[in-house]
Every structure is written in C-alpha cells, then in structure tokens.
Amino acid sequence: MRGLLTRWRVILHPMRQTVRQVLHHPASNDILGKTVEVCGWLRTRRGKGNFAFLVIGDGSCQASLQVVVDAETRCQPSLNMFATGVALKVRGIVQASRGQQDLELLAKEAELIGTCPQDYPLQKKGHTLEFLRQIAHLRARSNTFGAVFRIRHSASHATHSFFHQQGFACVHTPIITPSDSEGAGELFTIKDGENFFGTPAYLAVSGQLQLESACLALQKVYTFAPTFRAENSNTTRHLAEFWMLEPEVAFADLNAIADLAVSYLRYVSKQVLSECRDDLLFLQQHYEDLSLEAIEQMSNLQCERITYTDAINLLQEAAKSTKRAFEFSPQWGNDLQTEHERYLTEEVFAGAVIVTDYPKSFKPFYMRANDDGKTVACMDLLLPKVGELIGGSEREERYEVLKSNCDMQWYLDLRRFGAAPTAGWGMGFDRLVQYFTGMRNIRDTVLSPRAPDLIPF
Ligand code: 4AD
Ligand code: MG
Numbered sequence: 001m002r003g004l005l006t007r008w009r010v011i012l013h014p015m016r017q018t019v020r021q022v023l024h025h026p027a028s029n030d031i032l033g034k035t036v037e038v039c040g041w042l043r044t045r046r047g048k049g050n051f052a053f054l055v056i057g058d059g060s061c062q063a064s065l066q067v068v069v070d071a072e073t074r075c076q077p078s079l080n081m082f083a084t085g086v087a088l089k090v091r092g093i094v095q096a097s098r099g100q101q102d103l104e105l106l107a108k109e110a111e112l113i114g115t116c117p118q119d120y121p122l123q124k125k126g127h128t129l130e131f132l133r134q135i136a137h138l139r140a141r142s143n144t145f146g147a148v149f150r151i152r153h154s155a156s157h158a159t160h161s162f163f164h165q166q167g168f169a170c171v172h173t174p175i176i177t178p179s180d181s182e183g184a185g186e187l188f189t190i191k192d193g194e195n196f197f198g199t200p201a202y203l204a205v206s207g208q209l210q211l212e213s214a215c216l217a218l219q220k221v222y223t224f225a226p227t228f229r230a231e232n233s234n235t236t237r238h239l240a241e242f243w244m245l246e247p248e249v250a251f252a253d254l255n256a257i258a259d260l261a262v263s264y265l266r267y268v269s270k271q272v273l274s275e276c277r278d279d280l281l282f283l284q285q286h287y288e289d290l291s292l293e294a295i296e297q298m299s300n301l302q303c304e305r306i307t308y309t310d311a312i313n314l315l316q317e318a319a320k321s322t323k324r325a326f327e328f329s330p331q332w333g334n335d336l337q338t339e340h341e342r343y344l345t346e347e348v349f350a351g352a353v354i355v356t357d358y359p360k361s362f363k364p365f366y367m368r369a370n371d372d373g374k375t376v377a378c379m380d381l382l383l384p385k386v387g388e389l390i391g392g393s394e395r396e397e398r399y400e401v402l403k404s405n406c407d408m409q410w411y412l413d414l415r416r417f418g419a420a421p422t423a424g425w426g427m428g429f430d431r432l433v434q435y436f437t438g439m440r441n442i443r444d445t446v447l448s449p450r451a452p453d454l455i456p457f
Contacts, residue, residue, distance in 0.1 A: 015091065018060035022094060023101055031103070037091045038065060038105065039113070041141060042082055052079060053099075054110070056088060059146055062278040066097060066104040073107045084123050085116030129444055136448055136457040144286065147279035148437045148445060151272055155436060156429070158271035159224060159245055162264055168220040168247060173207030175226065179408060186231040188240075203228035206426055207246055209366070209411055212395060215248040215422050216414055222247040224429070234452050236441045237387060239430060241450040248424030254377050254394050257423045258354050261381055261390050262303050265352075269298040272436055283438050289385065290438020297351060298435070304349050308336075308358045308375065314348060315340050335362050336380075338387055345384040352389075355380050365405035368394035368421075379425065386435050392425020 017036040025031040040058030047053055047069070054067040067090050069079060082088065089111045097104035121127075121135050122142060132139040139145045160170065176190060178199055186205065193201030207223040214221045227244040247264075249257060273280070273295055283290045306314075315330035324347075328337045336344075336355070344353055357375040360367065367376035378393035396402045399415040406412060433445040443449035448457040 019056065019058045019063060019065040020060035022065060022105070023063050023103060024061065025103075028102055031094050032096065034094050035091065035108070036094060036105070037089065038067075039087070039089045040065075042084055042086045042088055042116075044084060045082055050075075050079060052082075054082065054088070054090070054107075056090065057141070057146070059141075061150075062143065062147060062282050063101065066099050066101065067092065067107050067110070068095075068104060069107050069110060074109045076109070076111045079110075081112050081115070082110070083116055083118070083120075085120040086112055087114035087116075089113055129439075129441065133443060133449075140447065143282060145444075147276075147283050148433070148439065149447070150279050151276045151283075151436050152433050152445065154272050154275045155268050155433060156224075158268040159264075159429075161271070162267045163222045163247065166220065166260075168222050169214075169218045171211060171214040171218070171221045171223050173204070173210045173214075173223045173225060173246075175204050175228075176201050177204045177210075178202070179209070186229045188228050188230045205229055206244060208248065208424065208426065209408075211246055211248045211424070212411075212422055213414055215250050215424070216418065216420060219250040220247075232452050236443075237428075237431060237434075239442055239446065239449060239451055242442075242446075243429040244426045245429050246424060246426045248422055250420050250422045252423045253421065254356060254379055254423060257392055257425055258303075258305065258356075258379055258381075261354070261379075261392075261425060261427075262301050265298055266301050268432070269295050269301075269436070273299055280436075287438040287440075289440050290436075294384075295436060301352060303352045303354050303381065305354045305356060305379075306344075307356050311336065311340075311344060311355050315343065318343065333359050333361060341382045341387045342384070345382050345387075350384075352381060352383050355382060363393070366393070366395050366402070366411075368396045369401060377423075381425075381427075383431075383435060386431050388428075389431050389435070390425050390427045392423065394421060394423040397421050 015035055015037040017038060019038060022036060038056060040056040043055045043057050043064050045052055045054050050071045052069040054069060055064045056067055057064040090105060090107050091109045092105040092107040094103055095106050122138055132142060140149055178201060187202040190201040204227055206227060207225055211221060211223050224245045226241055228241055230240060247260060280292055284292055312330050312332050318324040319326055319329060324343060326339055330340055356379045357370060358378055359374060360369060360376045363376050363378055367378045370377055376393060380388050381390035383389045397415055397419045402415055403412060430442050430445045434442055437445060439445050443451060
C-alpha cells in the first residue's frame with residue numbers, strides 16, 4: 001500500500017492530498033483531524049441553503065470524497081456556483097463519516113477553479129459506452145474510463161518492471177520505417193517520405209526487425225511502442241494505432257519465449273490485481289465480460305501448448321461429430337478463424353492456449369523454417385474472448401535460407417556477422433487491457449481510438 005501512496009503523492013502544497021491518500025490512508029487514525037487540501041471535479045451536490053454534501057472525484061482512485069459544507073465554510077465565489085463538473089479546490093479537516101466511506105472532509109474553504117455550464121454531457125451517471133465514445137475528450141472523467149486508464153497504467157508499469165527485473169533492456173525502435181516487416185500490404189505511407197528520405201517511408205507495423213539488431217548485441221531486449229496498421233478491419237479487436245510489446249531474446253528457442261510469455265502474463269496480472277482491486281470490482285459489477293476470476297486464473301496461468309496440425313485435427317473432429325458447426329470449415333493450410341480460436345480457448349481448453357508451428361504459407365518471411373519443409377517455428381497465444389493476444393517465432397538465422405525470401409541487406413547482414421538464433425513475440429497491449437477491463441470493444445481501452453473513419457479526437 002505504501003508504494004501506491006507514493007505514486008499518487010502531489011508535492012504542490014504541503015497539505016495537498018489526493019482522494020486516494022485520504023481514503024486509503026494506511027492508518028486512518030493518523031489522518032483524522034488533519035487539515036488537508038484536495039483538488040478535483042464535482043460529481044454531485046446535495047443539500048439546502050448553505051449546507052451541502054459535495055462529492056469530489058480527482059482521478060486518483062475509483063472512490064470519490066464526500067465534502068461537508070456548512071455555514072462556516074468560506075465558499076468562493078459562492079456555493080450556488082458549484083455545479084456538476086466544476087473544478088474545485090477544497091481545504092478542510094478529515095473527520096469520521098456516517099456515509100458510505102469511513103472518512104469525509106469538513107470544508108473550511110472551497111474555491112471554484114473552473115466553471116462548468118449546464119450542457120456538460122456527464123451530468124448523470126450510467127452513460128453507455130457508445131455515448132462516451134462520442135465524447136472521448138471527456139470520458140476519462142467517468143468511473144468506467146477512470147478505472148480503465150488506471151488499470152492500463154498499472155499493466156504498463158508492471159510490463160516495464162517485469163522486463164527490467166528479468167534483465168532486459170528497453171530499446172526504443174523507430175516509428176518511421178523504410179520497409180514493411182510483415183510483408184503485408186497494410187502500411188500507412190508517409191506523405192512526403194519519398195521527397196524527404198529519398199525512399200518511400202511508412203509508419204511502423206512492428207519494431208521487430210530493428211529490435212533484432214539490438215538483440216544481437218544486448219541479448220535480452222524489448223520495445224513497447226505505438227504501432228500502425230492500415231488494415232481495414234472494423235472489428236472489436238483492431239485499432240489502426242495500437243501499442244505493441246515486443247521482447248526479443250538471443251540464444252533462445254520457441255519454448256523459451258513461450259515460457260517468457262507465460263511468466264510475463266502471470267506477473268502483470270498479479271500486479272493489476274493487487275494495485276487496482278477497487279477498479280476491477282467496479283468494472284466487474286458493471287460489465288459482464290469482466291470477472292476477477294479470469295484475471296486470477298491468468299495470475300497463475302497454466303497454458304496448454306498444441307501444434308497447429310493437432311489443432312486442425314481437433315477442429316475437424318469437432319466439425320465432423322456435429323458438436324460444432326463452423327462457418328469456415330477448418331482446413332490444414334488455412335489460417336485459424338476467430339470461431340476456431342474461440343472453440344479452442346472457450347470449449348476445448350477453457351483458458352489460454354499456445355498454438356505452435358503454423359504452415360509457412362501464410363506466415364511472414366522471417367519465421368524460422370522447420371525441418372518438415374511445411375511449417376515454421378512460431379507460436380500464437382490465444383485467449384478466451386480476446387482471441388490472438390501474442391504472436392511470435394524463432395527467427396530464420398540461416399543466411400541462405402533467409403536470402404531466398406528477403407532482399408533487405410542490413411537485415412541479412414545480421415546473419416552474416418555473428419549470427420545467433422533469436423526468438424521473440426509481439427503482444428497487442430490494448431488487447432491485454434481488454435482482458436483486464438472487460439471492455440468488449442478495443443476502442444474503449446485507449447484515450448483517443450484510431451480506426452477506419454474514426455479520428456475525431
Ligand atoms: O502477430 P503480429 O502481427 O506480430 C508481429 O507484428 C510480430 N512482428 C511480433 C514479433 O514477433 N515481435 O502482431 C502481434 C500482436 C497480435 O498478436 C495482436 O495481439 C496485436 O499485435 N495486433 C493488434 N492489436 C490491435 N489492433 C491491431 N490492428 C492489431 N494487429 C495486431
Ligand atoms: Mg499474428
């Protein structure tokens with residue numbers, strides 16, 4: 001708890017406290033009777049004349065602070081100016097409360113910092129996610145998005161701590177790239193790239209290829225950055241701009257990076273569970289797609305591994321025995337469809353599963369060819385509801401094999417000068433946040449979503 005409190009400390013005014021610091025004070029007796037100053041936004045106000053209960057939220061936690069205003073409170077300019085949504089600064093004495101929380105603030109001074117007219121769209125509670133998406137510039141102030149962004153922060157912070165503790169170096173790979181690492185036609189082209197760089201330039205679909213050059217020097221590296229894809233997939237799991245976490249390890253194979261994925265997911269879910277319990281409970285209560293149980297399950301993740309070929313056999317058996325009618329019949333050589341992934345995670349394994357060794361025909365050129373000549377040493381980690389969370393592989397380190405599929409000389413050079421096997425994966429961070437928050441649409445895990453026909457904020 002102490003660690004958390006330090007995180008939210010604001011060192012502006014000696015008496016300045018966040019709502020979290022007041023309500024979650026480690027020893028509530030110590031703070032009783034103390035004078036504190038709290039800044040935030042007014043959520044509701046009740047009362048009559050010069051007596052009122054103000055409920056103030058400041059974004060530091062799910063809970064709001066109840067502030068009691070009475071005849072002795074100096075209100076500037078006046079209590080009747082304090083409407084829902086205004087920004088306020090309140091100074092007062094912490095006292096025991098008869099309300100929902102143990103503590104409240106008896107205000108000595110309350111000062112209006114920013115007015116808020118009646119057309120403020122967040123007047124009432126309980127707006128739909130669709131409505132909130134239309135006011136993305138204000139939605140962070142709602143209970144739901146406050147929770148989403150605090151959970152997102154906690155997961156992001158845990159990501160860096162995990163890799164740091166494991167001896168990885170964070171490398172900042174470029175956002176502007178001269179090539180499409182995946183070999184797929186889903187790039188955003190930079191308008192003046194050709195004039196400026198003398199060659200076409202694009203927004204990165206992944207930091208992997210450049211990361212490999214750092215990996216063949218520092219051995220354990222990762223990048224965690226925005227990634228861009230112009231694929232026109234108007235789905236609940238795709239964004240045009242999303243955050244990808246990509247670790248890359250030298251002298252490692254597929255098993256090692258699959259183990260890394262499992263330990264990472266265990267660690268990050270433990271951290272989120274311990275830092276964001278109130279937010280998770282709030283979301284669980286309001287969104288049926290979130291259960292703390294699912295996150296607890298992830299904090300102790302046991303992830304089955306199965307080859308693509310075995311997965312196809314399982315799916316074909318299911319289709320045959322009429323247990324399951326698939327829209328796309330499962331065929332060796334075709335990629336798994338969402339319905340296949342859901343069947344595997346939700347019905348066969350009732351949890352996460354790692355599928356390995358897909359056919360090389362629909363996988364990128366850099367994945368290491370298996371001896372069977374048909375498949376590559378790759379893995380996808382699939383989750384119930386979310387689908388593909390992680391995709392990775394061993395990288396083709398044999399110069400001659402790679403050369404037949406790749407003309408990027410700098411990338412080939414990495415295989416000429418001290419080549420070593422490397423392996424890594426990429427995880428859609430926003431999809432992980434979906435899993436932690438129960439947001440059915442990935443657009444509700446980011447501040448300002450970018451998707452086809454969507455860039456208003
Ligand atoms: O499977 P992908 O395409 O793998 C790569 O880009 C590799 N270069 C990663 C690596 O090996 N270093 O993407 C990785 C993950 C996917 O599993 C998915 O979770 C997420 O990125 N992802 C998206 N998330 C949101 N919106 C999109 N449009 C996404 N496309 C991929
Ligand atoms: Mg993939």
